[in-house]
Amino acid sequence: MLKERLAYKYANYDYTRMIDSAQKLLASTTHHQRQVLLIIDVQNDFCAGGALAVPGANAIVPLINQFSAHFAHVICTQDWHCPGHISFASSHPGKKLYETIETQSGAQMLWPDHCVANTHGAEFDGQLDRARCEFVVRKGTHKNLDSYSAFLENDKITQTELHVYLQQRELTSLFLVGLATDYCVAFTAIDARKLGYQTTLLQSACRAIDMNGSLERACERMDKVGVSRQ
Numbered sequence: 001m002l003k004e005r006l007a008y009k010y011a012n013y014d015y016t017r018m019i020d021s022a023q024k025l026l027a028s029t030t031h032h033q034r035q036v037l038l039i040i041d042v043q044n045d046f047c048a049g050g051a052l053a054v055p056g057a058n059a060i061v062p063l064i065n066q067f068s069a070h071f072a073h074v075i076c077t078q079d080w081h082c083p084g085h086i087s088f089a090s091s092h093p094g095k096k097l098y099e100t101i102e103t104q105s106g107a108q109m110l111w112p113d114h115c116v117a118n119t120h121g122a123e124f125d126g127q128l129d130r131a132r133c134e135f136v137v138r139k140g141t142h143k144n145l146d147s148y149s150a151f152l153e154n155d156k157i158t159q160t161e162l163h164v165y166l167q168q169r170e171l172t173s174l175f176l177v178g179l180a181t182d183y184c185v186a187f188t189a190i191d192a193r194k195l196g197y198q199t200t201l202l203q204s205a206c207r208a209i210d211m212n213g214s215l216e217r218a219c220e221r222m223d224k225v226g227v228s229r230q
């Protein structure tokens, strides 16, 4: 009797479908939980009025804020140099802005002084919503070593904390936005692919410096290693 009653009762439940939909939900949740919005260098010096202002930088900030709301994880990077940094033209008397010099870690483009640690220029743009930012990565912090990538500095040996942070949390899928597409965004995306991350550039929320074909070259290099550009 009981068996029949139970059979009747449970006949109303379609367990296969319930398990199936639960698994789907779990799979999609898990996937979402592994996705990170990586906001590259949205700092005053790269925005309007900054020392190395990227054209159109301010226009992407509201879009980045909208993206932030939809990600389970949000991480920001900061270009963070000491005074007299090797990447500053002013540190090399006789050398001009945007000239390339040879250093121990390879070719180095010379930039205006920018993103000096603990100055206004290094702060995040005031319009950037960081309410959901869980981790900040600083790069280029060594005086004699520049870093475009948020993973590996330009000597290709020195690592930031980013890879370890992501690995420990099993965050495997990265969506990149920010500045500048052809430098820090591209270098970060390429290293991300080399380290095995699924990597997507959200191009509408990136802006480039684009000097002497640098954007086109960066896009080619990204395509070659399997960065998805959307």
Ligand code: VGL
Residues within 6 Å of the ligand: 041, 046, 079, 111, 148, 179, 180, 181, 182, 183, 184, 185
């Ligand atoms: C960057 C040049 C120098 C960047 C940083 O964030 O793309 N570009 N330092």
Ligand code: ZN
Residues within 6 Å of the ligand: 079, 080, 081, 087, 114, 115, 140
């Ligand atoms: Zn820099």
